[in-house]
Amino acid sequence: MSGSTLSDLVGVGPLLLDFDGPVCSIFAGYPxxxxxxxxxxxxxxxxxxxxxxxxxxxxxxxxxxxxxxxxxxxxxxxxxxxxxxxxxxxxGTAEPTPFGREVILGAHARGLPVAVVSNNSATAIEAYLTTHDLTACVASVIGRAYADPRRMKPDPGPVLDAVRALGAATERCTLVGDSLSDIEAARAANVAVVGYANRPWKTEAFASADVVVTSMWEIAEVFSPACAHQSDDEVE
Incomplete structure (x- = not known):
């Protein structure tokens, strides 16, 4: 999907989010x-x-x-x-990623299904979403396969599981991740990928992603009413 813009990727179809990074820092209070x-x-x-x-x-x-x-x-x-x-x-002590919540709420408000797909456990993800009143906005949670770490990303299995859970086509989905394993998993699953470069070195390291952002605000902005109206005009 070379040449795609951010709005081409995250404003039009199902959104898959890695958990630790794009949504929160799970180990912020328990290193x-x-x-x-x-x-x-x-x-x-x-x-x-x-x-x-x-x-x-x-x-x-x-x-x-x-x-x-x-x-x-x-x-x-x-x-x-x-x-x-x-x-x-x-x-219980995870630190929300700035604008991560707004991305989930914005996609949900736009009617786009959201899934969390992570190498962390589904139980922990679900607990976080419940605590932060996000459960209703996330259609599916795909966590780490139990006692089978070979199936963690970069294996494409979790990404494909998320796509199937949403009843979507891979070419309509976009994964937002903050690691090379996210990018590799997305590529292997034939899913577009946005690299969230939350560390300076990642900007260059994520060159193989379709788009690289340094703040989740950039994605949240795509779901703003002004951007949504602009997209509707373009379709017309």
């Missing part, structure tokens, strides 16, 4: 490195030998991914349970 360290401690208790890079890992999803690749399923399930509990706790 990700702390959660990762707790997962490592659990593995220590179970006598699992780990390389130093895993012991020093600050991303709990990376710890889960390593366990899924190297350990028996029962250990993967134990780490999954611990991570789900930590994410649910973290959802």
């Amino acid at each position: 990700a490195p702390r959660v990762a360290a707790e997962l490592v401690a659990l593995l220590d208790v179970k006598g699992v030998a780990m390389p130093e890079e895993v012991r020093g890992e600050g991303d709990p999803l990376a710890v889960l991914r390593w366990v899924g690749e190297t350990c028996p399923h029962d250990l993967t399930a134990a780490v999954e349970e611990a991570l789900c509990a930590a994410e649910l706790h973290a959802a």
Whole structure:
């Protein structure tokens, strides 16, 4: 979709949102490195030998991914349970992303279905949406496959699950994500992708996205009444 503008992508069809980044910072009050360290401690208790890079890992999803690749399923399930509990706790102190709420409300007001598709657990996502009165505006939540980290993005499976849940065609959908794995998953699923560059280095790193934004405000603006009226005029 080279040459597409932001309004070409997010103002016309179903909107898929990654959770941690575009919607909120889930680990703002319960830091990700702390959660990762707790997962490592659990593995220590179970006598699992780990390389130093895993012991020093600050991303709990990376710890889960390593366990899924190297350990028996029962250990993967134990780490999954611990991570789900930590994410649910973290959802209570998550920090909303500026204008992330406005994007969801704006798309809903425009009649566009919204799905959240994430490598975080669906339980934590649903808890956050309930706390922030957004449940009614989100048609579907696709979270991490239970104890099967191989199916996390960049695998396209979660994105395709979200598309199917909305009853949409892939070419009508757009994913907004803040990681390279989001972009890779969208590409593999044949879904357009907006890169949310919430760190300066991401602007260049997300060059393969259809469009790059540095604030969710840019997307929320597409759903403003003035922009909606302009789009209607263009269609006429």
